[in-house]
Amino acid sequence: MNLKQLSHMLSLSQTTVSRALNGYPEVSEETRRRVMDAAKRHGYRPNPSARRLATGKSGMIGYVLPTGNAVDIDPHFVEFLSGLGDYARSHELDLVLSPADADDEETTYRRIVANRQVDAVYISSPRPADKRLALVNTLGIPFIVHGRSEGFDFDYPYLDIDNEGAFHEAARLLVQLGHKRLALINGNERETFAIHRERGMRRALAASGLTLGERHIRSVAMTEENGYRAARRLLEENEPPTAIACSSLIMALGVVRAVRDLGLTIPGDLSLVAHDDVFPWLRPENFPVPLSTTRSSIRLAGARVAERLAARISGLEEGARGEVWPVDLVVRGSVAGAPT
Amino acid sequence: MNLKQLSHMLSLSQTTVSRALNGYPEVSEETRRRVMDAAKRHGYRPNPSARRLATGKSGMIGYVLPTGNAVDIDPHFVEFLSGLGDYARSHELDLVLSPADADDEETTYRRIVANRQVDAVYISSPRPADKRLALVNTLGIPFIVHGRSEGFDFDYPYLDIDNEGAFHEAARLLVQLGHKRLALINGNERETFAIHRERGMRRALAASGLTLGERHIRSVAMTEENGYRAARRLLEENEPPTAIACSSLIMALGVVRAVRDLGLTIPGDLSLVAHDDVFPWLRPENFPVPLSTTRSSIRLAGARVAERLAARISGLEEGARGEVWPVDLVVRGSVAGAPT
DNA sequence: AGAGACTTCCAAAGCGCTTTGGCTATCTTA
DNA sequence: TAAGATAGCCAAAGCGCTTTGGAAGTCTCT
Numbered sequence: 001m002n003l004k005q006l007s008h009m010l011s012l013s014q015t016t017v018s019r020a021l022n023g024y025p026e027v028s029e030e031t032r033r034r035v036m037d038a039a040k041r042h043g044y045r046p047n048p049s050a051r052r053l054a055t056g057k058s059g060m061i062g063y064v065l066p067t068g069n070a071v072d073i074d075p076h077f078v079e080f081l082s083g084l085g086d087y088a089r090s091h092e093l094d095l096v097l098s099p100a101d102a103d104d105e106e107t108t109y110r111r112i113v114a115n116r117q118v119d120a121v122y123i124s125s126p127r128p129a130d131k132r133l134a135l136v137n138t139l140g141i142p143f144i145v146h147g148r149s150e151g152f153d154f155d156y157p158y159l160d161i162d163n164e165g166a167f168h169e170a171a172r173l174l175v176q177l178g179h180k181r182l183a184l185i186n187g188n189e190r191e192t193f194a195i196h197r198e199r200g201m202r203r204a205l206a207a208s209g210l211t212l213g214e215r216h217i218r219s220v221a222m223t224e225e226n227g228y229r230a231a232r233r234l235l236e237e238n239e240p241p242t243a244i245a246c247s248s249l250i251m252a253l254g255v256v257r258a259v260r261d262l263g264l265t266i267p268g269d270l271s272l273v274a275h276d277d278v279f280p281w282l283r284p285e286n287f288p289v290p291l292s293t294t295r296s297s298i299r300l301a302g303a304r305v306a307e308r309l310a311a312r313i314s315g316l317e318e319g320a321r322g323e324v325w326p327v328d329l330v331v332r333g334s335v336a337g338a339p340t
Numbered sequence: 341m342n343l344k345q346l347s348h349m350l351s352l353s354q355t356t357v358s359r360a361l362n363g364y365p366e367v368s369e370e371t372r373r374r375v376m377d378a379a380k381r382h383g384y385r386p387n388p389s390a391r392r393l394a395t396g397k398s399g400m401i402g403y404v405l406p407t408g409n410a411v412d413i414d415p416h417f418v419e420f421l422s423g424l425g426d427y428a429r430s431h432e433l434d435l436v437l438s439p440a441d442a443d444d445e446e447t448t449y450r451r452i453v454a455n456r457q458v459d460a461v462y463i464s465s466p467r468p469a470d471k472r473l474a475l476v477n478t479l480g481i482p483f484i485v486h487g488r489s490e491g492f493d494f495d496y497p498y499l500d501i502d503n504e505g506a507f508h509e510a511a512r513l514l515v516q517l518g519h520k521r522l523a524l525i526n527g528n529e530r531e532t533f534a535i536h537r538e539r540g541m542r543r544a545l546a547a548s549g550l551t552l553g554e555r556h557i558r559s560v561a562m563t564e565e566n567g568y569r570a571a572r573r574l575l576e577e578n579e580p581p582t583a584i585a586c587s588s589l590i591m592a593l594g595v596v597r598a599v600r601d602l603g604l605t606i607p608g609d610l611s612l613v614a615h616d617d618v619f620p621w622l623r624p625e626n627f628p629v630p631l632s633t634t635r636s637s638i639r640l641a642g643a644r645v646a647e648r649l650a651a652r653i654s655g656l657e658e659g660a661r662g663e664v665w666p667v668d669l670v671v672r673g674s675v676a677g678a679p680t
Numbered sequence: 681a682g683a684g685a686c687t688t689c690c691a692a693a694g695c696g697c698t699t700t701g702g703c704t705a706t707c708t709t710a
Numbered sequence: 711t712a713a714g715a716t717a718g719c720c721a722a723a724g725c726g727c728t729t730t731g732g733a734a735g736t737c738t739c740t
Contacts, residue, residue, distance in 0.1 A: 002725095002726055002727085003726060003727060003728095004726075004727095012689080012690090013689065013690045013691070014690090014691095014726090014727080014728090015689075015690060015691080015692095015728085015729080015730095016688080016689055016690070018727070018728060018729085019689090019728090019729095022728085026687075026688065026689080027687095027688070027689080028687080028688060028689090031688080031689085045451075045454065045455070046726080046727065047393075047455070047725085047726050047727070048455045048457065048727095049389065049392045049393040049396075049398075049455070049456065049725080049726080049727090050393055050695090050725070050726035050727040050728090051726080051727055051728075052389045052392075052393075052695095052727090053387075053389040053390055053392075053393045053695050053696070053697085053725085053726080053727070053728095054694080054695055054726080054727045054728040054729080055695090055727080055728065055729095056389075056695085058389075060436065065421075065425050067422065067425040067426045067429050068426065069426065071422070072422065072620040072621070073418045073419070073421060073422045073425075074418075075415050075418055075619075075621060077418050078413045078414075078415055078417050078418045079413070081405075081413060081437075082407065082411070082412065082413045085405050085407040085413075085437065085439035086407045086408065086409065086439065088439045089407050089439035089440060089441065093439075094436050094437065094438045094439070094457070095436065095437040095438075095439070096400065096434050096435065096436045096437075097421070097425065097434065097435040097436075097437065098434045098435075099425035099426065099428045099429035099433075099434070099435070100429060101429065111385075114385065115385070115387070115388045115389070116389065117388065117434070222621065223620060223621040223622070223623075224621060224622050224623065224626055225623060225626050228626060250621050250622065253593070253622075254626070257626070257628060260628065261628075279415075280412040280563060281412070281415060281562065281563040281564060281590050282563070282564050282590065282593075283563075283564065283565060286564055286565050286568060286594070286597070288597060288600065288601075342695095342696055342697085343696060343697060343698095344696075344697095352719080352720090353719070353720045353721070354696090354697080354698090354720090354721095355698085355699080355700095355719075355720060355721080355722095356718080356719055356720070358697070358698060358699085359698090359699095359719095362698085365717095366717070366718060366719080367717095367718065367719080368717080368718060368719090371718080371719085386696080386697065387695085387696050387697070388697095389695080389696080389697090390695070390696035390697040390698090390725090391696080391697055391698075392697090392725095393695085393696080393697070393698095393725050393726070393727085394696080394697045394698040394699080394724080394725055395697080395698065395699095395725085396725085
């Protein structure tokens with residue numbers, strides 16, 4: 001059942017039927033009702049390929065997925081996706097993942113824009129002066145950044161959590177508990193979120209005349225193993241830290257294991273705080289010692305990004321609005337006063 | 341630059357240019373070369389929307405993503421995706437995720453097929469007599485199942501690992517080590533993989549005149565917390581199992597925690613084997629006691645599924661070929677002889 | 681009653697590709 | 711040498727929608 005048949009059936013022109021269906025004003029209410037009725041009755045659904053050719057709109061949002069043998073997709077991605085999908089579903093939006101060579105995402109961005117494959121894209125895990133940002137900005141496709149970049153002379157729309165504030169608060173708490181030697185096991189130092197977290201922590205320390213020594217910062221990919229290694233190296237120093245802030249629950253698993261291996265205890269010898277993106281399958285309250293966290297649901301972020309993308313596509317949102325979500329600091333058993 | 345302009349430029353008809361570009365035989369080699377040259381020189385790329393309207397082919401593969409507030413996307417998904425994306429990239433295939441109400445995926449399947457949004461789909465985590473399978477089979481869209489179903493009167497193409505064999509081997513080893521009371525912490529009992537694993541284990545036990553009591557099987561969603569709970573319940577019984585097989589590393593984390601909480605040790609009091617899908621961020625060799633596993637890379641499976649989907653789309657693969665991958669049993673420190 | 685302004689509808693021209701159904705040479709074959 | 715086959719190309723008709731540029735009819739106002 002296509003438009004032609006439907007309009008024949010109604011003794012109307014395709015124009016009128018199309019307009020009636022798409023809510024244009026130049027059609028009488030009565031006619032519109034007739035058309036709508038017939039469309040529903042016959043289960044007419046406009047052919048998206050045709051519509052897309054005519055309008056250039058695809059009804060899809062895009063994500064360029066870096067791939068490659070050495071490239072691991074972040075497990076956070078799936079939770080973000082849950083949220084995104086949840087919203088997208090209610091708006092009949094599909095998501096297209098365009099795999100790209102991790103060393104050359106530009107080609108893929110150019111392709112999906114040139115081909116008008118998607119109406120909008122989102123970008124995640126941005127770095128300072130991230131090329132992708134500059135690119136989509138000049139390409140002129142609607143987009144939203146999940147996270148933030150830095151060092152651009154233009155503004156852009158983003159959704160980010162207050163990473164700096166979160167780690168500032170966490171560090172401040174630890175300092176108040178008497179800790180003087182803090183350490184940070186961070187994610188990839190080239191990503192903005194990691195920079196912000198470090199910044200927040202430094203600021204909290206500075207406020208009490210303390211500093212975060214270079215030796216006390218580890219920037220690594222967020223795996224259990226890296227958490228373990230980083231923690232061991234930190235704890236086996238001469239003057240080991242008495243508190244660690246850690247950028248992910250998965251790394252925190254490794255930290256806990258390292259502490260055990262060294263015969264130490266949490267929070268007796270070491271206080272530990274980690275950032276929690278809220279996974280259903282790994283919860284901080286279930287750590288051997290319940291883990292204090294800075295918490296922000298990445299799933300909700302996904303839903304919000306989808307919502308804003310939809311708004312941008314339909315022209316409801318414009319400009320370069322940045323949105324920063326506060327982060328909860330949830331204190332559990334893994335922090336205590338500094339050992340004396 | 342579109343086909344019209346290009347053909348004008350070459351003083352050829354659109355027909356000929358189109359045919360030259362798409363490798364049809366009724367065009368001379370010389371002309372073809374001229375066309376190819378010009379196309380490359382001017383960076384001509386056929387408009388996919390137009391091509392799609394004309395041919396009905398989209399160059400995309402689809403996945404229906406169940407969503408909803410209560411629905412958690414499996415973290416395995418992201419690893420599978422890595423593999424899929426890796427292959428898809430090299431073939432300029434995009435992946436479209438169509439979010440669906442978890443309680444009504446059928447509507448979404450029908451939509452993407454009716455709209456010809458994708459050329460093929462894959463289905464994951466199938467159950468026995470899975471409705472989605474029957475549906476895509478009648479809808480006639482090319483598909484591949486990742487996993488297996490059961491109880492259909494038709495065959496279908498799938499890629500699965502030998503779950504039954506894997507758990508059979510694992511259980512056999514445990515029995516040989518003298519264990520008599522085994523337990524299984526399984527995934528969702530309604531999914532085929534879980535059924536197969538249980539079957540494999542039962543078979544191994546039966547071969548030695550042992551059985552797997554109902555009390556010794558737990559079927560739960562694969563989270564750390566569920567692993568913990570299941571393990572506690574098992575270990576706090578009168579005659580607790582001396583060996584546990586566990587369907588995922590994440591649950592195994594919980595099992596390890598439970599063992600610790602109860603003041604027991606691995607492998608002294610309990611031998612533990614888990615299935616490992618090979619995540620980069622959580623590795624069995626890094627468990628407090630290196631974990632014995634049945635191992636199969638889900639990432640490779642993703643790549644293979646993509647490969648076969650591509651083959652089906654281009655007509656290179658036909659029929660209902662099932663492919664079952666063997667699973668490695670990797671023995672590490674977490675198994676030992678049964679306590680006496 | 682006639683001019684202007686709406687309202688409501690339509691025919692037809694795109695969007696950019698593929699594919700059908702020829703048409704014209706050139707080449708075989710008997 | 712005439713008839714049939716083949717190679718190489720083209721015009722035009724789709725694919726199914728949106729949108730432009732009217733046209734006809736109805737109202738309103740002077």
